[in-house]
Amino acid sequence: MKIGLEMHFQLPTKSKLFCSCSTEGADPNTQICPTCLGFPGSRPALNRKALEYGLMITKFLNCELNDRIWFSRKTYFYPDLPKNFQITMYESPLGEHGHYNLNGKRIGIWRVHIEEDPGRIKRVGKPGEEVSLIDYNRSGVPLVEIVSAPDMSSPAEARDFVAELLVELRHLVGLSASDEQVARCDANISVGEERVEVKNILGLKNLERALTYEVSRQTKMLAAGKVIVRETRAFDEERKVTMPARKKEMEEEYGYIGEPDLGEYNVGEFANSLVLPETPIKRAVRLQGQYGISAVTAKQIVITSWGLADLFEHLCEKIEPEKVVPKLLGPITSNWNAIEQRLDDNMRAQICRVIEDDINGTITDSEARRAIATIAEGGDHVAEDRTVVEDELVRSVNEFLDAHPGTVKDAKNNPKAANSVIGHVMKATQGKFQSKEIVEAVKKELEKRP
Amino acid sequence: VSGGMDEARLRAINDKYRIFNQLIDREMLEADDSSSFTFSAKDNLCTKEFQARAGSRILEGYRPPFDATPVRKLREAGGLLLGKTNMDEFGFGTFCTNSGFGIPLNPFDTGRACGGSSGGAAAAAALIDDHVALGVSTGGSISAPASFCGVYGLTPTYGRVSRYGLIDYGNSLDKVGLLSRSMADIKGLLPAISGADPKDPTSCTQPSLAISQRKIKRLALPKEAMANLSPEVESTFRGALDKLSGLGIEVDEVNMPSLRFAMPAYYILATTEASTNLARYCGMRFGVAERNVSQHFNDFFSGVRSECFGQEAKRRILLGTFCRMVGFRDKYYLKSLAVRQLITKEYRSVFADHDLIVTPTMPFVAPRFEEIAKMKPLEMYSADFLTIPPNLTGLPHLSVPCGYAPSMPVGMQFVAPHWDESSLISMGEEWESVFPLRTPEVAQ
Numbered sequence: 001m002k003i004g005l006e007m008h009f010q011l012p013t014k015s016k017l018f019c020s021c022s023t024e025g026a027d028p029n030t031q032i033c034p035t036c037l038g039f040p041g042s043r044p045a046l047n048r049k050a051l052e053y054g055l056m057i058t059k060f061l062n063c064e065l066n067d068r069i070w071f072s073r074k075t076y077f078y079p080d081l082p083k084n085f086q087i088t089m090y091e092s093p094l095g096e097h098g099h100y101n102l103n104g105k106r107i108g109i110w111r112v113h114i115e116e117d118p119g120r121i122k123r124v125g126k127p128g129e130e131v132s133l134i135d136y137n138r139s140g141v142p143l144v145e146i147v148s149a150p151d152m153s154s155p156a157e158a159r160d161f162v163a164e165l166l167v168e169l170r171h172l173v174g175l176s177a178s179d180e181q182v183a184r185c186d187a188n189i190s191v192g193e194e195r196v197e198v199k200n201i202l203g204l205k206n207l208e209r210a211l212t213y214e215v216s217r218q219t220k221m222l223a224a225g226k227v228i229v230r231e232t233r234a235f236d237e238e239r240k241v242t243m244p245a246r247k248k249e250m251e252e253e254y255g256y257i258g259e260p261d262l263g264e265y266n267v268g269e270f271a272n273s274l275v276l277p278e279t280p281i282k283r284a285v286r287l288q289g290q291y292g293i294s295a296v297t298a299k300q301i302v303i304t305s306w307g308l309a310d311l312f313e314h315l316c317e318k319i320e321p322e323k324v325v326p327k328l329l330g331p332i333t334s335n336w337n338a339i340e341q342r343l344d345d346n347m348r349a350q351i352c353r354v355i356e357d358d359i360n361g362t363i364t365d366s367e368a369r370r371a372i373a374t375i376a377e378g379g380d381h382v383a384e385d386r387t388v389v390e391d392e393l394v395r396s397v398n399e400f401l402d403a404h405p406g407t408v409k410d411a412k413n414n415p416k417a418a419n420s421v422i423g424h425v426m427k428a429t430q431g432k433f434q435s436k437e438i439v440e441a442v443k444k445e446l447e448k449r450p
Numbered sequence: 451v452s453g454g455m456d457e458a459r460l461r462a463i464n465d466k467y468r469i470f471n472q473l474i475d476r477e478m479l480e481a482d483d484s485s486s487f488t489f490s491a492k493d494n495l496c497t498k499e500f501q502a503r504a505g506s507r508i509l510e511g512y513r514p515p516f517d518a519t520p521v522r523k524l525r526e527a528g529g530l531l532l533g534k535t536n537m538d539e540f541g542f543g544t545f546c547t548n549s550g551f552g553i554p555l556n557p558f559d560t561g562r563a564c565g566g567s568s569g570g571a572a573a574a575a576a577l578i579d580d581h582v583a584l585g586v587s588t589g590g591s592i593s594a595p596a597s598f599c600g601v602y603g604l605t606p607t608y609g610r611v612s613r614y615g616l617i618d619y620g621n622s623l624d625k626v627g628l629l630s631r632s633m634a635d636i637k638g639l640l641p642a643i644s645g646a647d648p649k650d651p652t653s654c655t656q657p658s659l660a661i662s663q664r665k666i667k668r669l670a671l672p673k674e675a676m677a678n679l680s681p682e683v684e685s686t687f688r689g690a691l692d693k694l695s696g697l698g699i700e701v702d703e704v705n706m707p708s709l710r711f712a713m714p715a716y717y718i719l720a721t722t723e724a725s726t727n728l729a730r731y732c733g734m735r736f737g738v739a740e741r742n743v744s745q746h747f748n749d750f751f752s753g754v755r756s757e758c759f760g761q762e763a764k765r766r767i768l769l770g771t772f773c774r775m776v777g778f779r780d781k782y783y784l785k786s787l788a789v790r791q792l793i794t795k796e797y798r799s800v801f802a803d804h805d806l807i808v809t810p811t812m813p814f815v816a817p818r819f820e821e822i823a824k825m826k827p828l829e830m831y832s833a834d835f836l837t838i839p840p841n842l843t844g845l846p847h848l849s850v851p852c853g854y855a856p857s858m859p860v861g862m863q864f865v866a867p868h869w870d871e872s873s874l875i876s877m878g879e880e881w882e883s884v885f886p887l888r889t890p891e892v893a894q
Contacts, residue, residue, distance in 0.1 A: 014755065034514070034516060037735055037736075038730045038735070039515075039619050039735075039736060040496070040504070040509065040514070040519060040618070040737075041495075041496040041502065041514055041516070041615040041616060041618075042614075043614050043649060043650050043651075044651075045649060045650075046647060046651065046653050072560065073726045074561065075725075075726050075729055075774075077729065077732065077747070077751055078747070079734060079747050082735060083730045084732060085726050085727065085728035085729055085730075112551035152638065205565065250599075253723075253772035253775065253776065255726075255771060255775050255776075255779070256774070256779075257722055257723065257726060257774050257783060258622075260620075260622035260723060261613075261621050261650075261652065262651060263651060263652055263655075276607040280890065329509050331762065346582070374498060399810065419711070
């Protein structure tokens with residue numbers, strides 16, 4: 001089975017691809033201007049940030065970059081397309097021949113380019129009286145299109161691929177968090193020889209569903225000796241089936257020509273100047289190798305929070321990684337939201353100290369847990385002076401001894417009688433002290449008494 | 451009132467020659483006391499106060515919410531906009547007879563055409579005193595009417611003047627320029643409309659415009675330009691060449707064999723771009739409205755387009771769509787792009803040892819309307835064979851009146867290297883100093 005994807009994600013720029021209208025959603029048809037409405041006399045001007053994001057994604061996907069790029073007009077008539085052509089890239093995408101490493105498997109990337117989004121059509125009204133309304137707020141919002149090779153071999157893998165890519169791109173260029181629902185994919189899938197294209201699948205869940213349906217449909221057809229014809233199908237979200245789509249123009253019939261208003265751009269230097277930050281999945285792979293932790297743990301740390309991974313690496317400078325992990329995924333993750341808000345050098349040092357104390361046995365696990373909770377809420381662990389803490393132990397022991405003179409007497413003759421003192425203090429100090437410390441303190445205080 | 455403009459006279463001229471499809475209000479004209487000159491805008495240049503229909507019925511009712519950059523700049527330079535001048539629909543024509551809103555009549559003979567597509571602009575320049583007309587050229591739409599109407603017409607280098615607010619014909623070819631009876635106006639106002647405009651990225655790579663007087667010494671005359679001229683144009687043009695010699699200017703005959711490929715390459719590129727530009731006109735969002743919306747959008751779009759586009763617009767949409775379809779795209783569209791490079795190269799080699807290139811502007815004087823009616827499209831397209839090459843290659847050019855045959859003006863065209871409008875202005879001013887320009891009598 002072969003599955004290839006054509007993915008469209010909105011780039012998180014403030015303004016649209018070719019005009020200064022905001023990309024932020026608002027009431028219908030409020031974020032519009034002559035350019036994104038295609039008014040005669042208006043003209044596009046390229047948003048540099050969108051180009052930058054596009055190039056970053058292209059580099060990230062290990063594509064060969066095109067030094068000279070230009071835009072093209074893809075002409076087709078549709079009411080949501082104000083100019084009746086879409087400005088996209090055709091002969092000169094941002095990059096080609098890239099690849100992505102999906103859990104050790106190489107997924108080919110055929111091309112990456114940027115283009116403008118059309119408006120949105122809404123059908124409203126009672127059945128039989130429906131009308132189409134068009135909202136052009138989306139018209140001109142920048143999209144990146146990523147076309148993969150048919151290298152995925154199951155619907156679940158296709159879903160994993162898109163999900164992972166979204167995690168990476170969110171960190172790389174800041175795609176919005178709702179992209180899992182709005183990621184738009186076209187999928188090519190072949191169980192036998194001939195491929196079928198399923199168009200306009202919205203969101204990850206639907207992607208997996210549409211592909212799963214298509215696998216079983218094609219498998220059944222082949223089993224029944226039927227021939228699969230090359231066709232375009234659409235996914236019906238309600239019924240969770242794919243249906244033959246209206247016959248859309250073949251790719252070549254769009255009559256592509258260059259977009260003369262935008263000219264050509266030499267982007268090589270600009271592309272080279274862009275430095276890619278490390279992305280979550282890549283970081284997880286690095287953490288796994290560098291610190292010898294499991295893949296699952298590494299992913300868990302990074303996906304939980306970028307800052308958590310930072311803290312992990314910080315702690316590993318002083319402490320062995322395998323000892324850090326249980327603390328990190330225990331008391332630290334459970335207080336992570338609070339910690340993340342206040343995390344600074346001081347707090348990092350304090351957390352480090354607590355874990356060291358815990359590992360050295362100078363404090364108990366539960367003390368460490370409580371210390372971290374205190375630190376998370378802005379309390380100061382280091383300021384908690386050990387002598388003051390020890391005074392508390394001595395006081396607690398003496399309080400009991402004062403109240404139970406009989407026990408003191410008994411203990412003089414029978415050391416086992418001290419056990420009741422130890423048990424009491426342990427309870428009273430709520431695990432703040434290790435039993436060894438309590439035993440010693442009790443012994444010492446008893447000796448002081450006549 | 452600016453420029454001594456008299457509203458009654460303006461209206462009388464317009465009634466007679468059908469220059470404008472929309473004119474300034476009488477009150478506005480008479481209230482004006484701050485403008486230093488008047489100007490007009492070709493109908494495909496957007497202005498806030500008038501509809502911008504580019505000569506097409508399909509844009510009926512479209513009043514742009516913005517001014518085209520060249521219009522804004524002329525206002526800022528102290529100009530008063532008189533109105534929108536008639537033109538061939540979207541610039542598709544050589545004679546200004548494909549207009550949806552009135553066909554302008556030649557200032558020297560109302561039985562003849564003004565030339566196109568900036569026909570109204572050339573007529574305005576010829577007939578209105580102290581007036582400068584904004585014209586637009588894609589394949590010769592400033593030179594042709596300037597020649598037929600006996601005025602100076604400057605088409606700047608592609609990218610010199612912002613196209614923001616220009617209704618597109620062929621975006622890689624369209625250039626906004628000036629027509630006037632006086633070189634001084636052109637010289638004075640070209641800097642005003644030029645310059646980088648972030649709203650048109652293709653205007654942002656230009657070197658700055660520095661106009662300085664310079665003696666033009668050596669011109670090239672391509673042999674290919676002298677074929678297919680009418681006898682009266684040929685003899686008038688030869689007379690003008692003698693006059694140039696008298697100014698101490700040497701004229702060399704040169705060979706430019708690639709020029710003959712300019713016309714087919716131009717029509718392929720221009721119609722290809724036009725067919726995509728005109729896709730947006732479908733009865734939604736702007737222009738013609740109303741109609742039955744309870745039908746499939748394809749039927750709705752086709753209905754509007756069938757009804758509102760003129761014949762020539764339909765012909766060019768079909769031609770352009772054909773040229774970019776699979777199987778033909780490589781053969782026509784991509785090949786034409788290569789031809790454009792080839793011709794540009796040939797021009798460059800000629801400019802290596804010549805200041806400018808000189809040719810007649812049009813192969814004949816302004817034709818009579820009944821002659822035009824008999825012409826086949828290909829004959830009409832062929833009339834542009836001298837104006838197309840510099841337009842295809844984005845070179846600046848200037849058409850100057852160079853004689854009368856016997857009463858109809860004949861034009862002479864100078865072509866300069868990219869961005870060298872200054873040499874054209876030097877040449878034009880020198881020519882103007884020795885050429886007796888005739889001002890048409892306003893017919894009663």
